[in-house]
Amino acid sequence: xxxxxxxxxxxxxxxxxxxxxxxxxxxxxxxxxxxxxxxxxxxxxxxxxxxxxxxxxxxxxxxxxxxxxxxxxxxxxxxxxxxxxxxxxxxxxxxxxxxxxxxxxxxxxxxxxxxxxxxxxxxxxxxxxxxxxxxxxxxxxxxxxxxxxxxxxxxxxxxxxxxxxxxxxxxxxxxxxxxxxxxxxxxxxxxxxxxxxxxxxxxxxxxxxxxxx
Amino acid sequence: xxxxxxxxxxxxxxxxxxxxxxxxxxxxxxxxxxxxxxxxxxxxxxxxxxxxxxxxxxxxxxxxxxxxxxxxxxxxxxxxxxxxxxxxxxxxxxxxxxxxxxxxxxxxxxxxxxxxxxxxxxxxxxxxxxxxxxxxxxxxxxxxxxxxxxxxxxxxxxxxxxxxxxxxxxxxxxxxxxxxxxxxxxxxxxxxxxxxxxxxxxxxxxxxxxxxxxxxxxxxxxxxxxxxxxxxxxxxxxxxxxxxxxxxxxxxxxxxxxxxxxxxxxxxxxxxxxxxxxxxxxxxxxxxxxxxxxxxxxxxxxxxxxxxxxxxxxxxxxxxxxxxxxxxxxxxxxxxxxxxxxxxxxxxxxxxxxxxxxxxxxxxxxxxxxxxxxxxxxxxxxxxxxxxxxxxxxxxxxxxxxxxxxxxxxxxxxxxxxxxxxxxxxxxxxxxxxxxxxxxxxxxxxxxxxxxxxxxxxxxxxxxxxxxxxxxxxxxxxxxxxxxxxxxxxxxxxxxxxxxxxxxxxxxxxxxxxxxxx
Numbered sequence: 184x185x186x187x188x189x190x191x192x193x194x195x196x197x198x199x200x201x202x203x204x205x206x207x208x209x210x211x212x213x214x215x216x217x218x219x220x221x222x223x224x225x226x227x228x229x230x231x232x233x234x235x236x237x238x239x240x241x242x243x244x245x246x247x248x249x250x251x252x253x254x255x256x257x258x259x260x261x262x263x264x265x266x267x268x269x270x271x272x273x274x275x276x277x278x279x280x281x282x283x284x285x286x287x288x289x290x291x292x293x294x295x296x297x298x299x300x301x302x303x304x305x306x307x308x309x310x311x312x313x314x315x316x317x318x319x320x321x322x323x324x325x326x327x328x329x330x331x332x333x334x335x336x337x338x339x340x341x342x343x344x345x346x347x348x349x350x351x352x353x354x355x356x357x358x359x360x361x362x363x364x365x366x367x368x369x370x371x372x373x374x375x376x377x378x379x380x381x382x383x384x385x386x387x388x389x390x391x392x393x394x395x396x
Numbered sequence: 397x398x399x400x401x402x403x404x405x406x407x408x409x410x411x412x413x414x415x416x417x418x419x420x421x422x423x424x425x426x427x428x429x430x431x432x433x434x435x436x437x438x439x440x441x442x443x444x445x446x447x448x449x450x451x452x453x454x455x456x457x458x459x460x461x462x463x464x465x466x467x468x469x470x471x472x473x474x475x476x477x478x479x480x481x482x483x484x485x486x487x488x489x490x491x492x493x494x495x496x497x498x499x500x501x502x503x504x505x506x507x508x509x510x511x512x513x514x515x516x517x518x519x520x521x522x523x524x525x526x527x528x529x530x531x532x533x534x535x536x537x538x539x540x541x542x543x544x545x546x547x548x549x550x551x552x553x554x555x556x557x558x559x560x561x562x563x564x565x566x567x568x569x570x571x572x573x574x575x576x577x578x579x580x581x582x583x584x585x586x587x588x589x590x591x592x593x594x595x596x597x598x599x600x601x602x603x604x605x606x607x608x609x610x611x612x613x614x615x616x617x618x619x620x621x622x623x624x625x626x627x628x629x630x631x632x633x634x635x636x637x638x639x640x641x642x643x644x645x646x647x648x649x650x651x652x653x654x655x656x657x658x659x660x661x662x663x664x665x666x667x668x669x670x671x672x673x674x675x676x677x678x679x680x681x682x683x684x685x686x687x688x689x690x691x692x693x694x695x696x697x698x699x700x701x702x703x704x705x706x707x708x709x710x711x712x713x714x715x716x717x718x719x720x721x722x723x724x725x726x727x728x729x730x731x732x733x734x735x736x737x738x739x740x741x742x743x744x745x746x747x748x749x750x751x752x753x754x755x756x757x758x759x760x761x762x763x764x765x766x767x768x769x770x771x772x773x774x775x776x777x778x779x780x781x782x783x784x785x786x787x788x789x790x791x792x793x794x795x796x797x798x799x800x801x802x803x804x805x806x807x808x809x810x811x812x813x814x815x816x817x818x819x820x821x822x823x824x825x826x827x828x829x830x831x832x833x834x835x836x837x838x839x840x841x842x843x844x845x846x847x848x849x850x851x852x853x854x855x856x857x858x859x860x861x862x863x864x865x866x867x868x869x870x871x872x873x874x875x876x877x878x879x880x881x882x883x884x885x886x887x888x889x890x891x892x893x894x895x896x897x898x899x900x901x902x903x904x905x906x907x908x909x910x911x912x913x914x
Contacts, residue, residue: 315598322587322591328583331587335587335590335591335594338591338594339594341598342594342597342598342601345598345601345605346601348601348605348608349601349604349605349608349614351613351614352604352607352608352613352614352615352616353553353601353604353616354551354553354616356492356554357551357553357554357556357557357616360553360554360557361553361556361557361560361597363557364557364560364561364564367561367564368560368563368564368586368590371564371567371568371586372586372587372590375567375571375579375582375583375586378571378574378579379579379583382576382579383576383579388583391579391580391583391584392580393576393577393580394577394580394581394584394658394659394662394663
């Protein structure tokens, strides 16, 4: 079990680094979708007795994070007839390097962060931190609205991974509520992106700067 | 069961609003739902034993308040024991619902303020008949419902879900006017608050994880967390608190995470701004209060206090800088909200009597902001503008709204005989009692700068003669536009002159619940 879990977490970290380095927005969305599917596989791996509820969680996660949300973002991208490149404020190589450094630091601290008797191995907390950092990097250094939303998605994924440690404590109602909020949030955001496109003829959020002082 | 009914009122009303076909009559569902909501809140608050009187509590005037405060530490113990016997820290109806004493204060504020805003909205939407208002009505009700759920649940996870729901349901409200500026405000609001709140979820997880580290059973229920807090891992608990403070602090508008707030408050329709500034950010403050309570019970209150005082003063300083020379009346009020959230954080951080002041300030600030935003809404409708060169002579143009705006300015900057004067005085008194003389001096200095900065803008807007452009429009104060403004203002005045005993009971109950370790 731990082997599979760790393999998935390593894949998830690799996807993070890919997300920081890619210049194609479509590839970025696909990466986020793949990460969503991988995350969906985790809850049944982690719980001791696989009942209906963990399976429902897994199915819902894969459905929403892997299929529905990426499709909404792809649609937002299609509607906007603009350049489909990411346009970072800092270059791709520095982004990857920053992401790699954050991951390395998180892994180096793994021994300190994990509780002594964790059944889930050492990787969960560092992966979660690495994902949070990736999400923040995308949120702060990219100007396109869709890219920022993906940053938010990766951030949320990082919190999801941390939540694995607490599966027994977090009621499924809350887990489902978090997923629902994420879905509705991205839905509302994609509508707003549509309106930004119409009003500003661009997805560039750095143009949203008339409100000051 | 009452709480369950309270939570169900809003979704039912929202569904009804979605079904009503008439654009003209649909908005009336808002006041109807608001009144039902308020009646249920009254039943819950009066029926739940929260009216238990503190000896000698109902007092008026600053000096007698201060003496009552000084007497409190003695009466506090027995009162807290009584409260614990009755409630065991809040009424628990089921595994999910429960109202803690600080929640009662915010619930009262949100419900009363929504009644005023709902009636105002009916008139406001009548002036905007060209806009379809179905989405607006549904979202406004869903917004109140989500806020009620944040207040009435006892699970940190469900609180988060409901808090994010307030963000999502209120985003379309900001976008109601469909202007470029309102898109910008909506985008910033959605993204900043969603990311901020995501951190609060991580913080909630950290707090739960702090139990695992020491081999306890993790839980997100407030009651479990409070029981286990002393045995939890301090480092994870502190990290969790920082994330909760940053997360809910973003929603609350604490500097330096406040940048969404002036935009959202400035661009949304005035009744929405009033709900944001009066109720929503107070609900976010409630979440900070609950987070601090966990840390306090864990014996780490000093750590939380330092952070809260720092952010509180920083928010006041930011607000002071941006309020001096502010031309946009609604943005000025928004920065005033940042300031007052700073005051609340300061009061919470200092604790003791200041905590009671902070609880009172939640009410006084909320109602004053309600009356201010609604009166600026009327000014905006009369002049077709909310910025300074266009708006002049508001007292002449709109005798009621202009006067309330002027008096509301005096109230919000802490002049007697209005409510905020009493609450700020109690916070200041608490700061001196706790021996924080430098903080008290900074607090007073910033209040003075804000008074001067805000005063210049408000006096220019209200005094003088009305420019020709401001007379063209035939808007006058009516029952639906002026009534809610006056109602909120009278509450502010009442809170400054005489605080009704049941309200005192609520406030004392809340302050003791937060002070006394179980």
